Amino acid sequence: MQQIENTTTPITTATALDWYRTMHRIRRFDETIDELFAQGKVHGTTHLYIGEEAVATGVIATLEPGDVITSTHRGHGHNIALGGDIQAMMAELLGRATGYCHGVGGSMHIADQSRGNLGANGIVGAGLPIAVGAALGFAMRHESHLVVAFTGDGALNEGAFHEAANLAAIWRLPVVFVVENNQYGMSGSVKEMFAIGHLADRAAGYGIPATMVDGMDIFSVWETASRAVEAVRKGQGPHLIEAVTYRYKGHSKSDANRYRSRDEIQQWRQRDPIDHLRRYLADQGIDPTELDRIRQEEVQAVAQALQYAEDSPWPEVRMLDDAVYALEEGDHA
Amino acid sequence: MPEMTYAAAVRSAMEWEMAKDPRVFVMGEDIGVYGGAFGVTMGMVDRFGKDRVRDTPIAEEGIVGAGIGAALVGMRPIVEMQFSDFIMNAMDQVVNQAAKIHFMFGGRMSVPLVIRGPAGAGTGAAAQHSQSLEAWFHHVPGLKVVMPAFPDDARGLLLTAIRDPNPVLFYEHKLLYKIKGEVTESDEGVPLGRGLIRRYGTHATVVTYSLMVHRVLEAALQLEQKGWDVEVIDLRSLVPMDIPLVIESVKRTGRLAICHEAVGRGGIGGEIAARILESEAFDYLEAPLLRITGLNTPVPYSPPLESAFMPSVDRIAQSLATWLVHEGVSA
Numbered sequence: 001m002q003q004i005e006n007t008t009t010p011i012t013t014a015t016a017l018d019w020y021r022t023m024h025r026i027r028r029f030d031e032t033i034d035e036l037f038a039q040g041k042v043h044g045t046t047h048l049y050i051g052e053e054a055v056a057t058g059v060i061a062t063l064e065p066g067d068v069i070t071s072t073h074r075g076h077g078h079n080i081a082l083g084g085d086i087q088a089m090m091a092e093l094l095g096r097a098t099g100y101c102h103g104v105g106g107s108m109h110i111a112d113q114s115r116g117n118l119g120a121n122g123i124v125g126a127g128l129p130i131a132v133g134a135a136l137g138f139a140m141r142h143e144s145h146l147v148v149a150f151t152g153d154g155a156l157n158e159g160a161f162h163e164a165a166n167l168a169a170i171w172r173l174p175v176v177f178v179v180e181n182n183q184y185g186m187s188g189s190v191k192e193m194f195a196i197g198h199l200a201d202r203a204a205g206y207g208i209p210a211t212m213v214d215g216m217d218i219f220s221v222w223e224t225a226s227r228a229v230e231a232v233r234k235g236q237g238p239h240l241i242e243a244v245t246y247r248y249k250g251h252s253k254s255d256a257n258r259y260r261s262r263d264e265i266q267q268w269r270q271r272d273p274i275d276h277l278r279r280y281l282a283d284q285g286i287d288p289t290e291l292d293r294i295r296q297e298e299v300q301a302v303a304q305a306l307q308y309a310e311d312s313p314w315p316e317v318r319m320l321d322d323a324v325y326a327l328e329e330g331d332h333a
Numbered sequence: 334m335p336e337m338t339y340a341a342a343v344r345s346a347m348e349w350e351m352a353k354d355p356r357v358f359v360m361g362e363d364i365g366v367y368g369g370a371f372g373v374t375m376g377m378v379d380r381f382g383k384d385r386v387r388d389t390p391i392a393e394e395g396i397v398g399a400g401i402g403a404a405l406v407g408m409r410p411i412v413e414m415q416f417s418d419f420i421m422n423a424m425d426q427v428v429n430q431a432a433k434i435h436f437m438f439g440g441r442m443s444v445p446l447v448i449r450g451p452a453g454a455g456t457g458a459a460a461q462h463s464q465s466l467e468a469w470f471h472h473v474p475g476l477k478v479v480m481p482a483f484p485d486d487a488r489g490l491l492l493t494a495i496r497d498p499n500p501v502l503f504y505e506h507k508l509l510y511k512i513k514g515e516v517t518e519s520d521e522g523v524p525l526g527r528g529l530i531r532r533y534g535t536h537a538t539v540v541t542y543s544l545m546v547h548r549v550l551e552a553a554l555q556l557e558q559k560g561w562d563v564e565v566i567d568l569r570s571l572v573p574m575d576i577p578l579v580i581e582s583v584k585r586t587g588r589l590a591i592c593h594e595a596v597g598r599g600g601i602g603g604e605i606a607a608r609i610l611e612s613e614a615f616d617y618l619e620a621p622l623l624r625i626t627g628l629n630t631p632v633p634y635s636p637p638l639e640s641a642f643m644p645s646v647d648r649i650a651q652s653l654a655t656w657l658v659h660e661g662v663s664a
Contacts, residue, residue, distance in 0.1 A: 068406065101439030109437040118405050119438055123429050129398020130430065136399055137406035140358065140384060147402075160425070163395025170390065324474045326435050326443035326498035 011219065013284050019061065019218055020281060020291065023053040023274050024298040026077040029086055030249075032302050033076070033093060033107075037253050042093055046107040049077035051248035054273035055180050056081040058221030059148060059241075062229045066145040068116040068134055070127035073108045074180075074247070075120030078150055082115045090305040096312035103315040104323060124185070125151065125158030128177070132164045135173035135238075146174035146232050154185025156199055165206040165238070172237035176228050177208075179240065180215065182247040187259040200242035208238050215245030216273045219280070245273075334517055340373045340510040342484035343449070345518060346491035347374070347411060351381055353520075354409060357495060360387035360396055361413030370415045371451055371510055393422035397448060401431050401500075404446045409495060414450030416462045417504055423448075431500035432475030447494045449503035452480075453544055453594055454632045454643050456507050463632035463639075465543075465595035470502050471571050471604065477501040477525060478571040482546035484514035486569055489523030496522060506544040506594075526573030530582065534564035536662050537588035537620075537653070540579055540605055542568040545592045545644060552650035560664030561657055563590075571601055579605065580614040587619035588660065590653060594643050597626030620660040625652045 030048040037046060049056065056077040060069070071078040080086060085100070092099030093107050100110045111119035118134060121127040131149035138145045155161050156179060168175045181199055183190055190199065203210035209231075213224040221243060228239040246268040250257055257265070278291055337345065351357045358381075359374060365388040368375030378386040389396045393414065400410040414420050420427060427448065435443045454463035470476050477499055481487040487505065494501040531546060532553055541549045546567045553563050564582055568574060583589050589609055591602040602624040609615065609622070625644050632642055644652075657664075 070402075099439070101437060101441070104439050105437040111434075111438040111441055113405075113442055118402070119434065119442070121430075123425055126398070126425055126430055129395045129426060130402035130405065132395070133399030133402020133404070133410075134406045135402070137403040137408040140403075140408065160394055160398065163390075163392040164398065166390060167392065167395050167399055323440060324436050325477075326440070326445075 011222070013281070013286065015061070016277065016281055016284070017286070017294065019057050020274070020277050021294050021298060022057045022081055023218070023277065024295045025086065025301065026053045026056065026080045027274060028298050028302040029080060029089070030076055032306060034249060042095070044106050045252045045254070046093065047074040047252050048247065048249040049074055051268065051273070052180055052182055052215065052245045053077055054218035054221050055178065055215045055243045055245055056150070058218040059178050059225040061222055062225045063116070063148065066116070066143070067148070068118050068145065069148045069150060070118050070131040070134070071120040071150050072127065072152055072155070073120060073122050073124070074152065075108070075110060079110055079112060079117050079120070082112065082117050084112050084115060084117065086302060086305040087308045090309040091312045094309040094312070095314065096309055097315040098308070098312040102319060125155035125160035127151070128155065128160050128164035129167070131175055132168045132173060135168065135175045136171065139171070139173055144233055146176065146229065148176045148178055150178050150180060152185060153179060153181040153183070153190050153199055154188065154193070156202055157193060165203070165208060168238040169206040169208050172235065174232045175238040176225070176232055177238065177240040178225070179242045180245055181242050182245050184247070184251065184259070186251040189259065198242065200240060203240040208240050210240040210242065212242045212244065215243030216271045216276060218273060218277055334515040336513050337484055337516050338510065339484045339487050339505070339512050339514070340371060342488040342516050343373050343491055343505060344375070344377065345516065346488045346495070348377065348380065349518070349520070350492060350495045351385060356407060356409040357411065358385040358387060358408065359411040359413060360389050360400070362389055362391055362415045364388060364413050369413060371507065373505070373510070374413065393419050394426055397423035397426040398430065400446045400448070401426060401434070401444055404444045405434070405442055409445050411447045411449060411495060414448060416458070417450035417452040417466070418461055418464050420448065420450070420466070427470070427476070427500070428473050432473045435499065436475055443498040444500045445498045446500045447491070447503055448500070449491070449505060451507045451510070452504040453506040453508060454639055457634060457636065457639065459634040460631035465593070465627065467502070467504055467571055468595060468600050471601060475500070476572060478504070479525060479569070480504045480543040480571060481569060482509065482543055482567050484512065485516045486523055488516050489521065490525065490569060493522030493525055497525065504543065508544050523569070525570045526575055528566050528568045528575035528578045530564060530578070531567045532563070532565040534562040535586060536561045536563055536657060537590055538564045538566060538579065538582040538586045539590045539592055539653070540566045540568060541592040542571065543594065545594055548644060548646045548649055549592050551646040552653060555646070555650040556653060559654065561654070561662065563653065576608045576612070579609060580612045583609055583614040584617045587617050588662070589618065590623040590625065590656065592625040592644055592649055594627050596629050597624055598629045600626055602626055620656070623652065623656045625649050
């Protein structure tokens with residue numbers, strides 16, 4: 001992986017501690033979801049972000065108020081990194097009335113417009129044209145906001161990516177495409193599903209500059225994203241980042257990991273993004289008990305979110321009567 | 334009231350709303366200098382500029398998706414499909430995204446998007462450029478479907494569609510673009526979900542929409558000469574659909590016929606029939622209902638074949654007459 005940039009940028013300890021907290025919150029949230037599924041406490045399916053925390057945390061740390069993201073089916077981490085409400089997320093996954101979507105959406109359909117999340121998406125690649133449209137809206141209004149379009153490696157083989165990338169490029173729209181290359185689209189290895197070694201190379205065909213980055217190293221992610229965001233905000237048109245990362249857990253709950261070895265998973269776990277950040281913080285002289293305390297607080301927060309969700313009521317079926325169509329414009333009080 | 338073509342009426346609605354609301358813009362393939370494949374956007378780029386009358390690449394999934402994204406950040410996009418058949422390339426964005434965003438995100442967001450485009454046969458454009466696929470979208474909760482038959486409705490319904498906070502599919506029939514009619518150039522939109530009785534009658538109710546309104550009205554004149562008097566309802570929008578108007582009419586006439594150009598199988602006609610059979614109008618029905626529709630084939634090319642595919646005035650008149658005779662309705 002010698003292509004991957006690895007530079008060090010001075011980051012304040014307070015910022016690094018914030019990242020550490022966010023990454024633990026994401027991990028503990030998804031670990032809890034994993035446990036709940038194993039216990040049969042939630043139904044449907046879910047896609048866990050465990051292992052990829054540095055990407056969402058590092059990229060979203062570069063955004064400003066008013067910027068927006070589009071997310072993917074593996075979207076819990078993005079919403080948490082944006083400061084999303086984990087109680088409402090947990091309640092949504094448990095199908096409760098207090099959930100983000102009142103229980104209508106579930107794991108793959110969480111949006112939080114107030115924090116700039118235009119929505120997770122159950123359809124691979126489908127968020128990309130939507131991201132481009134949001135950027136078009138900002139550009140037409142001459143606003144300086146930008147859009148981060150998170151996507152997996154698999155979506156790069158969807159037509160939606162092609163159309164979205166071209167539109168963003170010809171109209172020089174403020175979009176940062178962040179490709180979370182976690183090595184597999186479900187069971188399909190990037191080695192089998194792409195005839196190119198680096199997914200970032202696709203961007204050249206659209207005239208979009210691209211950068212590869214070690215997605216397990218939050219400092220590299222942050223620095224790369226910062227540069228991309230700065231260029232995009234200046235009006236230089238879209239940028240694509242390929243963040244090389246790994247999902248520790250299966251694609252979804254049906255996954256028995258038949259397509260990869262335990263050794264491979266273990267090797268990636270040795271490059272764990274949270275451990276990496278913890279080592280950095282320890283080197284900065286942060287007391288390990290302080291780091292343990294932060295982790296413990298997030299474990300507590302997620303446990304409280306679960307308690308909140310379990311104590312929340314189920315939605316009333318009659319809510320469906322008014323749920324399909326938005327009211328006329330004047331009706332919004 | 335000025336007289337204008339259906340195409341000009343569609344343009345008038347877009348221009349009216351764009352002049353009034355800076356959030357409104359239109360994008361699509363060849364809609365700028367070219368003026369659109371059917372000339373609907375002719376001249377708009379001169380008035381509003383390339384930013385708001387935006388030529389796009391041939392990328393229907395991309396541009397419908399971009400319309401959704403722009404809507405989510407507060408714009409009011411109108412996306413033109415050069416032929417409505419090309420929506421097939423954007424089905425995921427229409428059905429899985431636009432239709433569901435308000436619902437699946439718990440009402441937090443809505444998608445004020447209009448997708449408009451030419452539908453229907455009769456121009457020799459053959460199987461991939463002549464379809465009427467409104468039933469597909471009628472079937473998807475979260476979408477609205479509008480199919481005006483007259484210039485004044487085209488303008489008024491499009492104004493309302495642009496102002497609607499939901500995704501609206503707005504179908505313009507190619508054979509209607511050049512028809513002329515008086516159009517009120519006011520700010521008042523025509524509400525969605527209100528049909529109109531275009532002709533009052535006593536022997537039967539014929540429910541229809543889009544181009545077929547004109548053909549059914551002509552057929553009604555033929556029947557009138559034979560002594561039958563049929564009522565003609567123009568639905569104008571399919572979602573929402575003015576079923577109460579149909580119920581009220583059928584209760585008076587006792588007979589229901591439905592006419593649409595789209596393929597009969599799985600078409601809107603079946604839905605209208607079911608809604609009436611479920612309603613109190615059932616007790617008033619004196620005859621089996623009749624559907625007059627496009628054939629259950631793709632749209633063929635050769636003129637005699639294409640004409641046979643579409644319900645013609647003669648086919649409509651004949652079908653209705655045969656039905657009325659069979660049911661013993663004396664003229």
